[in-house]
Amino acid sequence: xxxTILITGGSRGIGRxxxxxxxxxxxxxxxxxxxxxxxxxxxxxxxxxxxxRGFAMQGDVRDEAAMVALFDRTVATFGGIDGVVNNAGIVAxxxxxxxxxxxxxxxxxxxxxxxAYIVAREAARRMGEGGSIVNVSSxxxxxGSAFEYVDYAGSKGAVDTMTTGLAGExxxxxxxxxxxxxxxxxxxxxxxxxxxxRADRIGSKTPLGRAGxxxxxARMIVWLLSDEASYVTAAFLDVSGGR
Ligand code: NAP
Numbered sequence: 001x002x003x004t005i006l007i008t009g010g011s012r013g014i015g016r017x018x019x020x021x022x023x024x025x026x027x028x029x030x031x032x033x034x035x036x037x038x039x040x041x042x043x044x045x046x047x048x049x050x051x052x053r054g055f056a057m058q059g060d061v062r063d064e065a066a067m068v069a070l071f072d073r074t075v076a077t078f079g080g081i082d083g084v085v086n087n088a089g090i091v092a093x094x095x096x097x098x099x100x101x102x103x104x105x106x107x108x109x110x111x112x113x114x115x116a117y118i119v120a121r122e123a124a125r126r127m128g129e130g131g132s133i134v135n136v137s138s139x140x141x142x143x144g145s146a147f148e149y150v151d152y153a154g155s156k157g158a159v160d161t162m163t164t165g166l167a168g169e170x171x172x173x174x175x176x177x178x179x180x181x182x183x184x185x186x187x188x189x190x191x192x193x194x195x196x197x198r199a200d201r202i203g204s205k206t207p208l209g210r211a212g213x214x215x216x217x218a219r220m221i222v223w224l225l226s227d228e229a230s231y232v233t234a235a236f237l238d239v240s241g242g243r
Contacts, residue, residue: 015085
């Protein structure tokens, strides 16, 4: 069956890797991004090169109207939605809680919590039997991220709690809701938080001795989206090299 998958932050990093793996399965892919149009176009090119259908659409996950429009376009283009990857997220520069300004905390919580909840709400409204929502949380939700970004860790704790609650609400509709919790994955997110070497530096200290790749996370996301995971809901899948 040709599934239709909507991926927030689908233009780069873990979202892009997921888009390309979905396309390799022949699934339709709706790619959302915030500002980097060129990266989104490149990802869409990869989807189409794999022989799959897709589109890329700008829209900030914090913007309710933009997310409604993204879901509307996905349904209008492909006739429905089978999977949603609630992936868009940000970190802010390394800081203790004592030194954090409110503006930064607001940006992190608005993007990672409010944005994820808006996307989850739209998914809940539009998905039915056989649907799968995958929230991209973080190992930070377990670890707390002391001296780096406790705001980010807390935002992912909220995503975990939402996963449990929404799974309970949607089970009767036949929609599964799960989360992946990546550890240190080599993407640009670390540079955007002012620590370009972070994945390699800390990744080498994990039990598996290296950072993970976006592809290694994407494979778990695609598995949760697939019918192979038909009895998996309210689950947390750590993709963190044992960290
Ligand atoms: P990334 O490489 O920085 O990519 C982020 C993606 O999200 C981009 O497509 C970006 O679009 C989009 N995005 C950012 N803010 C957005 C917004 N407000 N609205 C819509 N889209 C937005 O990040 P990543 O490492 O792949 O991370 C993806 C998810 O995995 C995040 O939720 C992150 O917290 C989580 N995660 C990552 C790691 C890691 O080590 N990399 C570990 C644990 C969890 P633009 O390029 O257009 O801005």
